[in-house]
Amino acid sequence: MSLEIERKFLVNSEAFIKEASSKVRIVQGFLTKDPNRVVRIRIKGDEGFITIKGISNENGTTRFEWEKKIPINDAESLLKLCLPGIIDKTRYEIPIWKHLYEVDVFEGDNEGLVIAEVELENENDSFQKPKWLGKEVTGDSKYYNSQLSEHPYKNW
Amino acid sequence: MSLEIERKFLVNSEAFIKEASSKVRIVQGFLTKDPNRVVRIRIKGDEGFITIKGISNENGTTRFEWEKKIPINDAESLLKLCLPGIIDKTRYEIPIWKHLYEVDVFEGDNEGLVIAEVELENENDSFQKPKWLGKEVTGDSKYYNSQLSEHPYKNW
Numbered sequence: 001m002s003l004e005i006e007r008k009f010l011v012n013s014e015a016f017i018k019e020a021s022s023k024v025r026i027v028q029g030f031l032t033k034d035p036n037r038v039v040r041i042r043i044k045g046d047e048g049f050i051t052i053k054g055i056s057n058e059n060g061t062t063r064f065e066w067e068k069k070i071p072i073n074d075a076e077s078l079l080k081l082c083l084p085g086i087i088d089k090t091r092y093e094i095p096i097w098k099h100l101y102e103v104d105v106f107e108g109d110n111e112g113l114v115i116a117e118v119e120l121e122n123e124n125d126s127f128q129k130p131k132w133l134g135k136e137v138t139g140d141s142k143y144y145n146s147q148l149s150e151h152p153y154k155n156w
Numbered sequence: 157m158s159l160e161i162e163r164k165f166l167v168n169s170e171a172f173i174k175e176a177s178s179k180v181r182i183v184q185g186f187l188t189k190d191p192n193r194v195v196r197i198r199i200k201g202d203e204g205f206i207t208i209k210g211i212s213n214e215n216g217t218t219r220f221e222w223e224k225k226i227p228i229n230d231a232e233s234l235l236k237l238c239l240p241g242i243i244d245k246t247r248y249e250i251p252i253w254k255h256l257y258e259v260d261v262f263e264g265d266n267e268g269l270v271i272a273e274v275e276l277e278n279e280n281d282s283f284q285k286p287k288w289l290g291k292e293v294t295g296d297s298k299y300y301n302s303q304l305s306e307h308p309y310k311n312w
Contacts, residue, residue: 031208052234066230
C-alpha cells in the first residue's frame with residue numbers, strides 16, 4: 001500500500017527505445033473505472049496482478065494504490081470478467097539520473113499514443129527531463145488507462 | 157477460483173444459534189456492485205479478504221467466485237475506499253448432515269434480516285432442511301449483500 005506521486009508526459013520521438021533497460025508486454029482490464037475506487041487486473045510479462053487505486057489529490061499527483069501479485073491463470077480468468085476495452089501496450093523502462101521512466105507504447109484502439117511516467121519520492125523531488133519528453137499531461141483524466149479503455153485514442 | 161453452487165433461505169426462528177459450531181463478525185464493503193463483476197472487501201474475525209464474483213447462470217445458483225486472503229490492515233484501508241453502505245453481520249456456521257449452513261444475522265440498516273446459505277457440490281446434490289429454515293430466496297437479487305448495502309432491509 002502506498003501513495004503514488006507521479007508525473008505523466010507525452011513522448012515526441014522514438015529515441016527512448018535505445019535507452020531502455022527493459023521491455024515487457026502489458027494486457028490489462030478494469031472491473032470498475034470509478035475514479036474513487038479503480039480496480040485493475042493486469043498481466044505483465046508472465047505475472048498477474050490486481051491493483052486498486054483510490055482518489056487523487058486535486059492536482060492529480062498523489063493517489064492511493066494497493067497492488068497484489070496473483071497467479072497468471074487467475075488473472076486470465078479475471079480479465080474475462082472485466083469491462084469492455086482491454087488495454088494492450090508495451091512498457092519500456094528507462095533509467096534517467098536517479099529515476100526510472102516508464103514509457104507505454106499503446107496498441108489496438110490506442111495505437112499511436114506513447115506516454116511516459118516518472119514516479120517521484122515526494123512532490124518536490126527534482127528530476128531530469130530527457131529530450132524525447134513532450135507536453136506534461138499529469139492529472140489529465142483522458143490519459144488515464146481507465147479512460148483510454150472507454151474512450152480510446154483512435155476516437156479523439 | 158471456483159463455481160459457487162448455493163441455495164439461500166430466510167430463517168424463521170433463532171433455534172439455529174444453539175446448533176452453531178462457530179460464530180464470527182463480518183464487516184464488508186464493495187468496490188463495485190456491478191452484478192457481472194462484484195468486487196468485495198471483507199474483514200472476517202481477524203482476517204482480511206478480497207473477493208470477485210462474476211455472473212450467475214439464469215436460476216442464480218452457479219456463480220464464478222475468486223477470493224484471496226489479504227492483510228487485515230490492507231482490508232481496513234480498502235474498506236475506506238468502498239461504496240457507501242458497509243455491511244455488518246454475525247455469521248453462524250451450522251453443520252447439518254453432510255453440509256455446512258452459514259446463517260448471517262445482520263446488524264445496522266439490515267437489522268432484523270437473517271439469511272441462511274448452503275453450498276452444494278452440484279445442482280442435484282441433496283441436502284437436509286432444518287426446522288428453522290424458511291422461504292427459499294435463491295437468485296432473488298434483493299437478498300444479495302451487494303443490494304442490501306444499497307437498499308437495506310429497514311427501507312423495504
